[in-house]
Amino acid sequence: MFVTQPAVCERGPHSREDDCPEAWAAGLNRAQQIAAAHGDQPLLVLAGAGTGKTRALVSRLACLLHRGAAPERVLLLTFARRAADEMLLRAGDLAGGRRAVGGTFHSVAHRAVSTYTEVLGFPGGFSVLGPSEASDLMELMRADYGLAGLSQRFPRAATLVEIYSRCINSGRLLSEVLELSYPWCERHRENMASLFSSFTARKREGALVDFDDLLLYWRALLSQEKLGPQLAEQFDYVLVDEYQDLNHLQVDIVRLLSPQGRGLTVVGDEAQAIYGFRGGGPAELRQLVLGYQGATVVRLEENFRSYQGILDVANVVRSSCGGPGVTLRAVRGEGRKAKLVRCYDATSEARLVVDHVLRAHEDGAALQDQAVLVRAAHHSDLTEIELSARGVPYRKYGGLKFLEVAHVKDFVAAARLVDNPHDEIAWYRLLRLHEGVGAATARALVQQCRAAVDALAQWTEVVAAAPPRARSTLSATLHNLCRTRGETEAAARAVGVLEAVAPLVRSRYSEGRLADLERLVSAASAARDLSGWLAEITIDPPQSAGDFAGPPHLDEDFLVVSTIHSAKGLEWAIVHVPHVVDGCIPIDMALSTREGLDEERRLFYVALTRARDQLYLYSPLRMPYHPRASDDRHGLVKLSRFVDDALVAKLEVVEEARARPAFPLVGMDVRVSVDLSSLWA
DNA sequence: GGTAACTGGGTTTTT
DNA sequence: CCCAGTTACC
Numbered sequence: 001m002f003v004t005q006p007a008v009c010e011r012g013p014h015s016r017e018d019d020c021p022e023a024w025a026a027g028l029n030r031a032q033q034i035a036a037a038h039g040d041q042p043l044l045v046l047a048g049a050g051t052g053k054t055r056a057l058v059s060r061l062a063c064l065l066h067r068g069a070a071p072e073r074v075l076l077l078t079f080a081r082r083a084a085d086e087m088l089l090r091a092g093d094l095a096g097g098r099r100a101v102g103g104t105f106h107s108v109a110h111r112a113v114s115t116y117t118e119v120l121g122f123p124g125g126f127s128v129l130g131p132s133e134a135s136d137l138m139e140l141m142r143a144d145y146g147l148a149g150l151s152q153r154f155p156r157a158a159t160l161v162e163i164y165s166r167c168i169n170s171g172r173l174l175s176e177v178l179e180l181s182y183p184w185c186e187r188h189r190e191n192m193a194s195l196f197s198s199f200t201a202r203k204r205e206g207a208l209v210d211f212d213d214l215l216l217y218w219r220a221l222l223s224q225e226k227l228g229p230q231l232a233e234q235f236d237y238v239l240v241d242e243y244q245d246l247n248h249l250q251v252d253i254v255r256l257l258s259p260q261g262r263g264l265t266v267v268g269d270e271a272q273a274i275y276g277f278r279g280g281g282p283a284e285l286r287q288l289v290l291g292y293q294g295a296t297v298v299r300l301e302e303n304f305r306s307y308q309g310i311l312d313v314a315n316v317v318r319s320s321c322g323g324p325g326v327t328l329r330a331v332r333g334e335g336r337k338a339k340l341v342r343c344y345d346a347t348s349e350a351r352l353v354v355d356h357v358l359r360a361h362e363d364g365a366a367l368q369d370q371a372v373l374v375r376a377a378h379h380s381d382l383t384e385i386e387l388s389a390r391g392v393p394y395r396k397y398g399g400l401k402f403l404e405v406a407h408v409k410d411f412v413a414a415a416r417l418v419d420n421p422h423d424e425i426a427w428y429r430l431l432r433l434h435e436g437v438g439a440a441t442a443r444a445l446v447q448q449c450r451a452a453v454d455a456l457a458q459w460t461e462v463v464a465a466a467p468p469r470a471r472s473t474l475s476a477t478l479h480n481l482c483r484t485r486g487e488t489e490a491a492a493r494a495v496g497v498l499e500a501v502a503p504l505v506r507s508r509y510s511e512g513r514l515a516d517l518e519r520l521v522s523a524a525s526a527a528r529d530l531s532g533w534l535a536e537i538t539i540d541p542p543q544s545a546g547d548f549a550g551p552p553h554l555d556e557d558f559l560v561v562s563t564i565h566s567a568k569g570l571e572w573a574i575v576h577v578p579h580v581v582d583g584c585i586p587i588d589m590a591l592s593t594r595e596g597l598d599e600e601r602r603l604f605y606v607a608l609t610r611a612r613d614q615l616y617l618y619s620p621l622r623m624p625y626h627p628r629a630s631d632d633r634h635g636l637v638k639l640s641r642f643v644d645d646a647l648v649a650k651l652e653v654v655e656e657a658r659a660r661p662a663f664p665l666v667g668m669d670v671r672v673s674v675d676l677s678s679l680w681a
Numbered sequence: 682g683g684t685a686a687c688t689g690g691g692t693t694t695t696t
Numbered sequence: 697c698c699c700a701g702t703t704a705c706c
Binding site: 079080081104105106107130131211212214215274275276277278375376377378398435436437438439440441467539540541563564565566587588589590599603 | 682683684685692693694695696
């Protein structure tokens with residue numbers, strides 16, 4: 001660790017590369033060092049899974065800072081917030097505490113948009129719409145347009161938002177997107193087109209900015225004739241992580257930030273491109289970088305994470321993933337072969353997964369060192385039941401987010417209203433919580449609120465316009481919210497919001513849900529102001545309810561259950577992948593197109609390469625026809641098409657539970673109970 | 682005209 | 697479990 005910078009390394013930001021045997025270089029292999037110490041020419045780092053990509057990027061950041069780059073002129077763009085924070089912090093530690101700037105594309109875009117509200121035509125500020133709010137707005141408009149009750153069922157609001165978003169992120173025409181991905185919606189193309197243009201107008205009118213808009217506005221700012229170059233010149237260095245998952249909008253942004261590629265570093269792995277559904281084009285940024293003069297390519301192939309036994313499996317899958325070739329070599333040695341466990345059915349699969357988790361735990365592995373990775377959030381349903389029944393603590397990542405749970409959305413809506421009484425989406429949601437107010441009444445009241453100067457200050461008028469039976473509860477809610485507006489501290493505001501919504505949540509759902517809201521209140525209390533907190537949690541939502549519980553206790557140990565998507569970039573000593581059957585991995589929805597299937601293969605590759613020491617794949621021989629079917633009709637299922645002969649050759653196949661298990665799962669759907677209390681009486 | 686209560690069908694992945 | 701569509705009631 002150095003304390004003061006040696007004179008030899010004191011250089012301007014555009015100095016030539018040089019090897020300084022300094023803190024940032026400690027423990028790097030040759031390829032990583034070359035990447036970290038690279039000069040100002042465009043750099044493309046092709047990094048296979050587990051090859052120390054993050055290390056290389058952190059070291060590069062540290063090296064740049066160390067050479068004298070101004071921290072505020074170095075920008076790191078990542079895919080997930082956590083990755084950015086961690087890398088900036090680690091690089092800062094290596095570089096004498098100086099921190100570069102960075103975050104996800106969306107959070108950096110948010111900063112840019114907040115800075116240039118006048119240029120963008122939002123003089124009074126704007127609110128950020130998360131996907132669920134965007135979908136609420138779409139719902140509101142769908143009904144306004146009378147598209148709800150047509151003879152031909154019109155797509156759901158959430159689907160509409162998906163389609164809209166895909167058009168923007170892929171830069172494709174609506175007709176193309178429909179043809180490619182939503183053929184069953186094609187007949188509604190015209191209605192959708194007009195709905196979409198009103199949706200855009202309505203967002204603009206209400207100063208509402210959704211995720212896609214953040215990127216669109218950032219790009220628009222960067223494209224401005226005078227402002228654009230000024231913004232780009234703020235940064236001498238732009239580093240982009242996970243380049244394979246950028247969509248064409250994000251690629252445009254990178255191009256505008258670094259028009260000649262000077263100071264541009266791009267890191268990623270095309271075999272891990274798993275966000276095609278969001279408009280990601282893995283090769284796009286690689287081609288951009290390689291098109292610049294003097295571009296350098298560095299390949300990281302030495303794998304520090306896994307044993308060769310695991311990489312052998314991964315390499316087979318990788319070989320058919322496309323993209324630039326990288327073959328992973330383990331530095332850790334051979335290790336054990338990965339196992340393929342054949343199970344009688346999905347129920348015994350769940351039991352075996354938990355058996356193995358607990359056995360490893362007995363052998364000394366913490367639960368935190370293990371993970372269960374699934375393709376779709378519901379694929380872990382049975383495993384979760386088994387985990388609960390056997391008392392194994394776990395946290396689930398991916399799938400439904402904490403913020404998307406109904407009562408949490410209600411709380412957030414009320415909070416948004418206190419912050420901005422013009423937020424019609426929040427009004428719509430809050431009003432419908434009251435008994436006697438349904439969609440139609442709420443819509444009429446929202447119209448009235450839109451017309452009002454400050455609908456929350458004029459709350460008595462809103463109450464007067466509501467149907468009689470709703471008036472008393474509504475007046476209590478609004479009175480509370482109006483009073484809460486007088487508070488300035490985030491903590492006091494959050495408490496006020498909770499008081500306002502608590503009775504509604506209690507009557508609509510159950511008492512238990514209030515506990516979640518209390519956690520939300522304590523999280524909000526730590527924030528400086530409520531509006532900032534709202535924007536923050538919208539752009540970067542907590543990944544699981546546990547994220548709000550504060551720093552975990554030292555003795556807290558839990559298994560991770562996660563979607564493969566959410567597991568990207570992470571690693572565990574032992575990884576369990578259940579449901580390795582056709583229809584799950586690869587998922588049935590993706591089977592119809594070539595691109596879909598390719599992406600499923602890459603997803604499988606991501607799952608395999610999360611494991612450090614041991615990898616278990618499970619395939620049940622039978623699965624219920626429908627995961628939630630109430631009867632237990634089971635059908636035989638096929639092993640995943642990805643597990644071909646070449647792959648099986650690298651696996652240890654274990655035939656477990658060929659026979660139907662003697663007892664059903666503990667805790668599962670107990671229909672018969674025996675009352676023994678008379679015995680003890 | 683509008684709401685609540687009931688019923689039947691369906692569910693990929695996320696910033 | 698969540699949504700959409702249907703029906704019965706105000």
